[in-house]
Amino acid sequence: MATADPATSAAAPAAARPVFDSGALDAAVIASILDASRRAPSGVNTQPWTLCVLQGGALERLVDTVCRQLPGLCSDAGHEAEFWRQYRLLPGRAPWPGPSWEQAGDTFAARADAAFGAGAIRGEADLHDYFALYRAPVALVCTIDRALGLGSVLDYGMFVQNVVHSAAARGVQAHLLAGWKGFSGTVLAQVAAQEADLLMAVLALGHARSVPAPVPIAAPAVSARAQTFVHWHD
Numbered sequence: 001m002a003t004a005d006p007a008t009s010a011a012a013p014a015a016a017r018p019v020f021d022s023g024a025l026d027a028a029v030i031a032s033i034l035d036a037s038r039r040a041p042s043g044v045n046t047q048p049w050t051l052c053v054l055q056g057g058a059l060e061r062l063v064d065t066v067c068r069q070l071p072g073l074c075s076d077a078g079h080e081a082e083f084w085r086q087y088r089l090l091p092g093r094a095p096w097p098g099p100s101w102e103q104a105g106d107t108f109a110a111r112a113d114a115a116f117g118a119g120a121i122r123g124e125a126d127l128h129d130y131f132a133l134y135r136a137p138v139a140l141v142c143t144i145d146r147a148l149g150l151g152s153v154l155d156y157g158m159f160v161q162n163v164v165h166s167a168a169a170r171g172v173q174a175h176l177l178a179g180w181k182g183f184s185g186t187v188l189a190q191v192a193a194q195e196a197d198l199l200m201a202v203l204a205l206g207h208a209r210s211v212p213a214p215v216p217i218a219a220p221a222v223s224a225r226a227q228t229f230v231h232w233h234d
Contacts, residue, residue, distance in 0.1 A: 017120050017129075018175045020136040020206040024055065029170055030138065030205070036169075037162035042155040048148055049159055049200075052141040052191040059139050062190045066131050066183050074108045074124060083108075087115070087182035091148045091198055116179040130179060136204035140174075141191050146198035156200050163203060173208040176201055 030053060038047060054062060073079045105111040112130075113121035121127050133139055140163065144156055160176060167174035180187060180202035187199050 018134050018136075018173055018204065019209045020134055020173065020204065021209040022135065022137065023207060024137050025172065025206060029172065033163060033166045033170060033172065033174075033205075036166040037159060040155070040159040040162040042158070043151050046152075046155075047159075048145055048152050049156055050143045050193075050197065052143070052193075054139040054141060054191070055137060058190070059133075059137075062139065062187065063132050065186055065190070066180075067128055069183070069186070070124070070128060070131060074127070080108050080111075083182035086184040086199075087179070089146075089181070089184065089198060090150065091144055091146050091152060092150065112179060116177075130177065131183075133177065133202070133204040134175065136173075136175070136206040138205040140203040140205055141187055142200040142203065143188070143191075143193055143197040144200050145196050147196060153200070160201060160203065167205060171207065173204075173206060175204045177204060 034051065034053075042048070069079070073083055104114045109121055109123050109127045112127060113119065117126070117130065121130055142156065142160060144152060164174045164176065178201050181199055184199040187202065188197060193199075
């Protein structure tokens, strides 16, 4: 029997489509998660990150504003081009062109899945769920000073990873949603960010709701094979 090549296909993990309980998170729990997360290593002991916690009406307004833009985004090439421009912004430099696989697909939903969906965005309904934060009760909006270099982006990755692990240690699910960078303008306006702020990511935060294990989804791999970036020296 033929075996799937793990380099070209993969089963989307259950975490690709998180399911959140609708109950609110205690503010003390959120504060504890973030206080532990700040211990992430960073260059020359700087912590250049800023984080906004959105709940209740503030979260509902943000999700509603973004989700109302999705139909136009899926049908208008100009809107989509602006989404990708914002998605690719990095601190200290011009937008980058993105990897070759990022724009694969005939629809915006397919291109979004290739860039950040990991097999979980199969159509407009999944796209809506993604930008509805999978109905999580809390959103963490992560920003950084746009004047900083790419090294600070790497530091930020360690900080975000700390958030995910610190949340799990407290029985809370944290799910990174990098695709929200495409709505940077909308998000930054909602949180009254400073002009120097650049959106890095949004995390959905909440207690996981117990549901039957999802059936794995066969999805094409969207990352580069190891041989494209590994160099052997004997």
